Amino acid sequence: MFSYKIDDxxxxxxxxxxxxxxxxxxxxxxxxxxxxxxxNFSVDDAKEKxxxxxxxxxxxxxxxxxxxxxxELAGSIRYHEIDWVNRSTELGYxxxxxxxxxxxxxxxxxxxxxxxxxxxxxxxIVISCAAENKKSRxxxxxxxxxxxxxxxxxxxxxxxxxxxxxxxxLASE
Amino acid sequence: MFSYKIDExxxxxxxxxxxxxxxxxxIQNSLEHIKEWSAxxxxxxxxxxTNDFINRNLQQFAANxxxxxxxxxxxxxxxxxxxxxxxxxxxxxxxxxxxxxxxQGKGLISKSCPVLINYAFDVLNLKRIEIRCGVENVKSRxxxxxxxxxxxxxxxxxxxxxxxxxxxVIYGMLAEEWRNRNAA
Numbered sequence: 001m002f003s004y005k006i007d008d009x010x011x012x013x014x015x016x017x018x019x020x021x022x023x024x025x026x027x028x029x030x031x032x033x034x035x036x037x038x039x040n041f042s043v044d045d046a047k048e049k050x051x052x053x054x055x056x057x058x059x060x061x062x063x064x065x066x067x068x069x070x071x072e073l074a075g076s077i078r079y080h081e082i083d084w085v086n087r088s089t090e091l092g093y094x095x096x097x098x099x100x101x102x103x104x105x106x107x108x109x110x111x112x113x114x115x116x117x118x119x120x121x122x123x124x125i126v127i128s129c130a131a132e133n134k135k136s137r138x139x140x141x142x143x144x145x146x147x148x149x150x151x152x153x154x155x156x157x158x159x160x161x162x163x164x165x166x167x168x169x170l171a172s173e
Numbered sequence: 174m175f176s177y178k179i180d181e182x183x184x185x186x187x188x189x190x191x192x193x194x195x196x197x198x199x200i201q202n203s204l205e206h207i208k209e210w211s212a213x214x215x216x217x218x219x220x221x222x223t224n225d226f227i228n229r230n231l232q233q234f235a236a237n238x239x240x241x242x243x244x245x246x247x248x249x250x251x252x253x254x255x256x257x258x259x260x261x262x263x264x265x266x267x268x269x270x271x272x273x274x275x276x277q278g279k280g281l282i283s284k285s286c287p288v289l290i291n292y293a294f295d296v297l298n299l300k301r302i303e304i305r306c307g308v309e310n311v312k313s314r315x316x317x318x319x320x321x322x323x324x325x326x327x328x329x330x331x332x333x334x335x336x337x338x339x340x341x342v343i344y345g346m347l348a349e350e351w352r353n354r355n356a357a
Binding site: 060 | 174175176177178186187189190191228231232234235237292296297
């Protein structure tokens with residue numbers, strides 16, 4: 001019901017439980033892009049993810065939204081967890097392969113960055129990407145985020161620890 | 174950030190913590206007006222009460238049990254409309270609403286109600302929507318009457334309103350009636 005229109009073809013919508021099947025379908029079509037999901041990932045797991053984000057939202061600690069393109073679910077974007085003491089948050093996103101190359105994640109990030117800095121008065125936004133994930137890294141780089149460092153072997157993905165590049169943008173920038 | 178646009182001047186949005194100041198001002202500026210028919214609003218309503226109200230509402234939304242929205246008019250918060258509950262066993266809900274005094278007469282509730290009715294029938298797949306109004310609350314009763322709800326009866330002494338029990342008129346709309354009405 002609640003959406004944020006980006007342009008005539010693109011909008012963000014707050015995820016609700018009833019979107020679980022669509023989320024499940026898009027994630028499982030693109031399973032190779034989601035090393036964080038276990039092999040038995042189910043519709044119920046998708047619902048649980050949505051519930052988790054709704055609880056975060058209700059506690060004023062984050063949100064999860066779908067990126068919709070021409071009426072279809074294309075991907076997702078979220079504030080992982082808003083840290084109100086330090087006024088910072090981290091952006092996360094994923095996109096179905098079929099929806100690549102349309103600038104959808106860039107547009108969605110811009111919307112959530114504007115919202116974080118202006119409406120929520122946050123001060124710092126982090127994006128962290130696996131060092132080898134060039135497509136994901138292109139997003140903060142295009143948006144002018146600054147590389148602050150590399151957290152070595154900080155995430156377990158595809159049976160090994162990978163390095164994460166930490167990008168950040170400050171409100172003043 | 175997330176909203177439902179009704180027309181150029183009017184939209185609905187969830188009420189978040191950051192809206193507490195605006196909601197509180199709206200309530201304070203229309204305290205007597207809203208209180209006349211709203212049992213939840215008590216004398217001495219504080220900003221903590223407003224915050225609690227917002228938190229309860231968001232928790233209810235997260236639990237998929239209904240939710241309240243702010244009605245915005247020309248960039249100002251004008252009132253509120255909500256699903257009081259979502260009963261998924263019996264596939265029904267109840268819609269409630271109130272407006273700040275200065276936002277009356279603009280058709281804001283008349284415009285907002287159909288949004289919630291369509292969403293309840295088309296997206297949530299409910300079958301029945303109730304609107305309950307104090308028998309003497311003429312302005313509120315006009316809403317379901319204009320929308321074609323059927324007056325089903327009067328629940329006698331069914332609500333405690335600031336120390337006295339009042340009668341409620343129960344209006345009901347069924348999904349097929351709403352579809353037939355809109356098709357006609």
